[in-house]
Every structure is written in C-alpha cells, then in structure tokens.
Amino acid sequence: MRKILSLLLVISTALLLLSGCNSRKSFEPEQTSSASSAISKTGKEAVAIMRDGVTFSDGSYLTRSGMGSVKLPQGFHYVNQSSRYVLAADDTGKILILDRKSGKVVKEGKLDFPLISATIRGNNIYYVSQDNVFGVYSIPANKVKISAKVGRAYAVDTRIANPMPYQGIVVVPILDGKLLLISPSNPKAARGMAIGDSYNLNNIIYLHSLGSRIIAATPNKLISAAPGAMHKFEAPIADVTIAGGKIYLLTGDGRVLKLSPSLKVLAERKFPYAQFTAIAVVGGKVYALDRSGALIVMDPSLKKSRIYDVGEVDNYAFVAGSRLYKDDEVINLSALGY
Template sequence: MKRLFYGVIAASFVFSGCSSKQYFEPEKKFSAANALNSYGGTIVDLSRDGATLKNGTYIGKTGVNQINLGEGYRFLSESDAYVLAGNAEGILKVIDKKSKEPIRAVSLHVPIVSATIKNGVIAYVLNNNAFGIYQIADNRKVVESRSGRTFAIDTRAASPMFIDNLAVMPMLDGKLIILNGANADEAKVIYLSNEKVFNNVVYLSRTGNTMVAATPKKLITIGTAGQKEYRANISEVAVDGKRIYLFTKEGEILSMNTTLDVLAKQKFKYAHFSAATAFDGKVFALDQQGSLIVLNSDLSKYKIYDLGEVESPVFITGSKLYKDGKIIELSKLGYE
C-alpha cells in the first residue's frame, strides 16, 4: 500500500508540473517539405549510436538497416562487420552483417547500457556500473570490473570510445575509465562529476587531440591545456571541427572552443531540445514541439522550420534526422 501511495504522490507532481509547463512558440516558422522523405518506421529505443525500430530492425550510422535484431533486443552499436544488440537478461548478441545471423550470444547477466566494437573487440558498460572488454575471435572476456554504486541514471548514456589501443569507458557514476586492452592493470580514472544521482556520462567524443565528455550537469574537455569544465543543465552536446555546441534545458545554445570559452550564445525561450547536431558550419536543434532551429556557426543567424510535434523518439546520424517515420535531410535546410 505504501508503494501505491508514493506512486500517487509522484504522479501528482508530474501532472502538476506538466500543467504549468510553457512551450516554445516562434512567431514565424517555415516549411521543410523540400527536405522530407519517408521510411515508415517507428523508433522505440535509442542508444548513442543508433535506434531500434518497432519491427526489430535498426537505424545505424549509415541509416536504416534491415537486419532483424531479434525479439526483445535493442540496438547498441555496429562496425563494418558486426552489429551489437542486447536484451533485458544481459545477453550481448553479435550479428554478422554478411550472413545477417548471430555468431555470438554472450551472457553478461546484467542489462547492457552501451557498447562499442572495433576490430573485433567489444567495450561495454552494464547498468550495475560494471564494464568490460570482450574479444570475438577467441570468445573471451579480457577484462571485467565494476566502478562505484549508482542509484539513478540519465537515459542518454554515452558509448565507450576506442583511441588506438585504449578503450575509454563512460561510467554511470561520473567517471571515465581508460583501459589498455594489452595491460588491463594499467587503468586510469578521470573524475568528471560527483553528483549523487543522474551523474552518468551522457556524451563522449573526440576532436583532434581533445576529448569531450559531459554528464547531465557538466561539460568537460581534456586536452593539451588540461581538463576544463563548464556547468549547465545539459540537454545535448555537438562538435563540429574545433567548435563545441552546448544545448541547455533552459533553451540556450552556446558556441565554445576546446577550452570551453564561450564564443557566442543564443537563447530560445521555453525551448526544450529533444535532439541536436552540428556539421558543415551549421547548427541544428529540434524542440519537443517540432520546431527545428537552424543556425550559422557563430549563432548570429537562424531560421525555424515546422516539423510537427515530436510523437516518438528521434535520432540524428550524419545529415539525417529520423522523426516519426520521416527522414529530414538537414543539409537541405539553411539559416537564411
């Protein structure tokens, strides 16, 4: 009975919050009809590297793929040769792209949050904050260990990243663990944040010799100038060359250099970003109500397109935005 009582209280807070929520309502919006195509799928799950579709196939870095992941499996990541998928029982499925058939089903016993594959080596993070490295060729775990205890995580979990022989693990407790696959005892730990909850690494990438990472409350760069940080309520991060773009939950978009000096900013009142990216000198931010904001690199010019309210999860890869069964070719949309 207590559990039900607490659930009712939680629900009342949710609905009272929603009733007073204000929305981004631009005065003028343009049509994006010239950039629209249809693929007919529905996204039911997201990872940093792709999206799982309702029919069991997935969207990866190169677009929609017809390989079926199997019932109950979600897409994790892929390479040129393999697809990685996981289920609620902690089974890591490795699918050969040529045969479209599974070649491994590795029991990790705990649901997989994220995974990355390179040259037949898989780096993974589990939802109990364990991490490991698995080699496909000899079917064995090279490393498996566990970081600190976690209580609640943000669903936007970053995927591990390979840098030469190193695997960078984005942990659920605000740390990066850097492993050398050849010598697992030489692990290095970088502390990003010590928040008690919702402290997992939600973004991880590299630009030149600088590593860019974020938790829900902090953006960090690690490079020749050392470790720099910037605090914010983070919706998304995007990198285009040496520019880093930060999208906040307050509707702000900030342009920064690799040492996190703010070069420009633009605020869109009441905007709540559900997806964002940057490429070829343009910045793109999709509001939950379906307004797509396209800006130039220094955020001084922008144009807003009407894509319709966001009804299911959206995913951006390359220049394409996958939204509610449609593909929006972002490169066809300008800021003037």
Template sequence: MKKFYFVFFISFLFFSGCSSKQYFEPKEIAGKVEFDKELPAKMIDVTRDGATLENGQVITEEGLLDVKLPQGFEFIGDGEEYIVGANNCGDIVIIDKKSKKTVFKKHFDLKRASAAKIKGDILALVFDTNEIMVVDFKKDEELYSQKSDKIYSVDTKIASPYFLGELILFPTLDGKIIIVDKVGKRAIRNILVGTEKFLNNIIFLNVLNNRLIAATPNKVVSVNPKNINTINIDLSDILFVKDAVYILAKDGRVIMTDPDLNILKTRKYPFAHFTGIVYGEYIYIIEKEGYIIATDHSLRVSNVFELSDKIEDYIFTSKDKIFYKDKFFQLNKK
C-alpha cells in the first residue's frame, strides 16, 4: 500500500508539473495585427542581421533584396555593396548587390563561416570553430587569423564583426571580443564579456557614440573610455539606441538602462517569452504566444496587440518590418 501511495504521489507531481506551465495572457487587447504582405518564399534561416528565403533571396535591415544566393547557401553578413553567404561544406560567396554577380568564392576545410561583415575590400569572418579571420577578398589574401578556445554550441543570433575605423571588433563564440588592427594585422585587445562554459556566444555587438555594448545570453557589458559596466541577466534579446539600452529578460522583464547600464525603468510582463524587438515610433516587442507589445520609449505606457499566429518558427525584424514564415507587415516609424 505504501508503494502505491508513493507511485501515485510521484505521478501527481509529474503531471502537475507538466500541466502547470504558464503563458503570457494580457488582460486587455488593443487590437489585432495581420501579416498582410507576402514574401516570394518562406524563410528557412535567420541570423542576427538577416534572413534567407527558400528561393535564395535575402532579407537584411534594408528589407527584401532582389539578390539570390546559390542553392544551399545561407546569408551570414553583408556590407554596403555586397552580401555574404555560406554553406555547410565550408564554402563562402560574396555577391554584388547591384550586378547580382558572384565576385568572390572560397572554400575552407573543416569549418563553416557563421558570421561576416565587409567594408571596402576587407572581409571579416567568424567560423563555427571559434576562429576569426581577416581577408582581402579582392586580392584573395588572408591578412590575419586567430583561433580561440573550443566551444560547445553556436547560437543563430551570433553577432557580426564590427568595423570601427582601422579596427575590427570580432565577437567570438566563447564570450570575448577580439579587437584587431587591420593595418598592423594584429590583435591589440581582448574584452571578456561572458564566462559560461555553454551558451556563451556573443549575440549582440554595437558601438554608438563612445559606448560599446555587447552581450552573451547571460550577461551585458558596456565599455566606455573610462570603465566597464556589467549586468548579469538571462536575456533573449537587446536593443541599443541613442541614450538607452533595452534588455529583454527571459523572466518577462523589459529593462531600460542608460548606455552605462544604470537601470532607469523596468516593466514586467508575467510569463512573457520575447522573440524580438524593433525601435520605431514605439518600442515594439514580439512575444512568442502571438502578441506585439507596443510601449513608449520610457516604458511608461504599453498596449498589447494580437498577432494572427503564435511565433513557432523563424522571425526576423528589420528597421520597420516584422517577417514571419512567408509573410510580413510594416510598422509605424518616426
């Protein structure tokens, strides 16, 4: 009899636990939002800076480009004139946005390029082996490379390299930023962002005015000429605009800080699971159960709008559009 009670108790805990998962349920819905415009094909891959459609077309912050990657290639980065694609066989291609022609193609053994950025003739690459590389693609010449510690996971939202004058800021997959002097062809500084053994990719990197903001899934760092400030937090996304940083925490909080990460305001949306954020006339936050939370820039007032679908697949946000599956809609922008 005691054994029966024990088994019943364990079963009760198990099934209670399974059924007790809670979801974001807004008290008021301000309206509905429809994905009312169609893409020429479904999105099959999404990165921090772009998305790839099934037909090879690419979406970036500029919107849908009339350029196609070769079959089997996915978008990993861009520049003013070019887009960069990679496949799982170690190949990369650079395609001119205007001519739509391939201007560079290269194969790398035993590694796949995961993120890229181009400025002028210089291509900056981050590989899934946690190696960084600087290439003059016009001359097909490797200028610098460095391999960091072994990593155990690669996030689809890994940040792209960032060009800052003569410097290139490389986000690594083990929680560092390596600053490379492209003229001197050498690394001049490392900035440690995260220290976790797993899920420690740099998923956000941006520089505005004299602040560098970077983040892993567990930590945000702000670097200015005088000091380094940090916030330890489990986060799903981050936005850095003008004088504010917006952090989407995995516990349903939206945290607004100044560029030095001093907390200015926090709003809690119970059980919310955020999947993206866009800055426009309002701050638009996409929630996984199929909602858009529109809040003013100071997080004082917010309205919740219902989407036509739950977010169960890839989603990409550009400057004024939200893309999902094979559809999108346009937001109000200032």
C-alpha cells in the first residue's frame, strides 16, 4: 500500500505543480536570511507520511501536536488517536489499537482492505479503507459492525483527511470527493455532501471545523459549509490551516491567502513560481514553505515578510505545534520572525 500511495503522491504532486505554472522555473527570492540557529537534526527516517501523522523507522511518530507517546510495532504506521487509544495500521489491512498511556496493544483486528483514514469516537472506529470502503469498527467487540463500498475513486491525492467529530456527528471524507455525515446512534442512515466533482484526484485533503462551519478542501477547491449556506473558492490547493478564526491557504500557483469563514479574501500575496508545500500560523506569524527551501515568514496582513533558507524539501514537510519537520530536520518556527 505504501508503494501505491507513494506513486499516487508523486502523480498528484506533479499535477499540482504543473497547475501552478507553465514552465519549470522555480521561486528565486532576491535575498534570504540564515535559519541555521533554529534548525536541528532529528536523526529519524520517515517510512509513512499521512495527512495527520508521520511514522519513523524506529516506531516513533509525529502528530499535529508533536511526537507521539508510544512506540509502534515494526511494519505498522500511525493513523489517528483519541484520549485513550492510538490507532495504527499496516499495508495488509491489519489494525492495532494501543493504550495511549502504557503503549500496550489493546486489540488487534483485520480489515478486508488496507486502512486509509480513521477517527476514534468512544468505543468505535469510523474509517475509510482502500477501494473507498466506509466502515465502523467496534473496539470492545473487536469486529467490523458496518462495511460498505461508497463510490468509485480511480486515483487519489494521498493527502487524505481523517474523519472528524462535529456537533454530535462524525464527518467522514470518502475518496470520491464526498463527505458522509454519520450519526453514531444510527450510522446506517448516513447523509452525503458532495465536494469534489470527479472520480480522479478529488478526494478531501483537508477537513476541519470553524465554529458551526465545516471547512474542507479537495486538490482543486476549498469549501465552507454552514447550515443553509455553502461557499466555495476554486484554486489548486497546496495546504490549508485555520488560526484566529481565519483560514490561511497556499495555492499551487504561488499565492498565500487569508480568508474569512465565508471564504472572502481578506489578504493575498503572490510569490511567482513558488511551489508551496506547508503552511503554519504560530505566535501571530504566518509561515509558508516552498519546496526549494524558502521559508517565508509574514505578518497576519501578509504585507511584511522575511525569507529564510532552510534547505530543499526532498521527502516531506509536516507542521507539529510550533515546529516544522522536514526530511531529517526540525525547525523551531518561534525562533524565526519577519
């Protein structure tokens, strides 16, 4: 599965970069500052990279909050966690549920297809597996309660978003560009919301809540859905984050945007030929990383900026708390200003 996902990631990244410019030119800032004092080595090799986690060869893993609390067995990668459990999976469909405090394996299970994304809510795991199968797995019973193929998806962008709890329901992004709205009390009566409009590379790559709104993105579209209203912003999406009630967006054509919850453009900055890969908002500063290694630090209005050279991104870039992990390095974002 990792080989398949890696190939799809290469394909989707290439498409994203091609959509952003018509040549092979790269972003070349006139002046950069050194970030060496903010960079240290991790000494870790990434073996699995997902939207919300990175697993290393020694069994440790990263979440959006920082390093994980337990070590995963060889061959398993991090998927998601709750306050009680850590969920891990392998390439064959096996899943492990570990106690988050002790690290001991609580349950072992097997799905028909390898796990793609999941969330733990109470004693159930709401998941999507390869071949676009949605399911509900009971932790106490250690078995699948519901499993159903929910649509066709021929190729996916591997920045696959995990399901999320939202106002008493579970929102599950499936691989053909739809959201399933699941009531835990009656998961068979799912409602659907279409976001993407194609079977190819239109899955949900970002999913978050903002007040009463659901913020979701496919590789080509950002949406903000609230009761009775839906707003959309079409662009090649490189990365998205939410901070201070605002949405910050990187596009494949070199733009950094600050949007309102209803997706009104509040500020915009263009960096010609930039091939953005990660965005973060830390301590009131906006950080945008270009694949060439240019880390742009901006104020919230996107007017003031300073560019640091942090080295080319070869494998992955992942924001965890106030730190940016890149290949075998970690960058303390709080130490860099504009």
